[in-house]
Amino acid sequence: MIDVDTTADRCRFIVQGNQSMSWRANLWLAASLGVVVGGISLFMAAHGLWLVVPFAGLEIVLILGCLYLTLRRLSRKEVITVEGQAIRLEWGYTRAERQVELPRQWSRLHYACADSPFDCGELSVAANGQRYALGRCLNKQEKKRLHSQLQAALQGAPVAA
Numbered sequence: 001m002i003d004v005d006t007t008a009d010r011c012r013f014i015v016q017g018n019q020s021m022s023w024r025a026n027l028w029l030a031a032s033l034g035v036v037v038g039g040i041s042l043f044m045a046a047h048g049l050w051l052v053v054p055f056a057g058l059e060i061v062l063i064l065g066c067l068y069l070t071l072r073r074l075s076r077k078e079v080i081t082v083e084g085q086a087i088r089l090e091w092g093y094t095r096a097e098r099q100v101e102l103p104r105q106w107s108r109l110h111y112a113c114a115d116s117p118f119d120c121g122e123l124s125v126a127a128n129g130q131r132y133a134l135g136r137c138l139n140k141q142e143k144k145r146l147h148s149q150l151q152a153a154l155q156g157a158p159v160a161a
Helices: 023-046 052-074 140-154
Strands: 002-006 010-016 077-083 086-092 098-103 108-112 122-127 130-134
Touching (some): 002 140, 077 140, 086 122, 098 130
Antiparallel strands (some): 002 010, 108 122, 122 130
């Protein structure tokens, strides 16, 4: 997901993974799976297979852990700000945990994509001998769109949202 905010002297791109379900919806999913797994494990325990019950509980805890880690990874944001003679890159979850400022005139945008349906390409900006990956959570079409929008912003052209 790409959100573009443009003013007369600044262009800001906010890149974040697509969260198809909220944390509340994930809890409902885990609870419904817990009811099904719990019912099956209690039925099996009633027929003498009591060893299934702790593993059923462990399965639900594992599902909750995986859902949490997936939602946390999808909530990571990249903020790319092009203003004046600088490009500022910020990465983080709720605030900027890592920040880099690059000179606009020496920065080069690079996008490479193989002709494979499974490859979504690599988008990066390089300056001062360093290369920074952008849009890791985006698919091929979104990366192409971000590349063209960033290219336009770096050249000073108007950016289409």
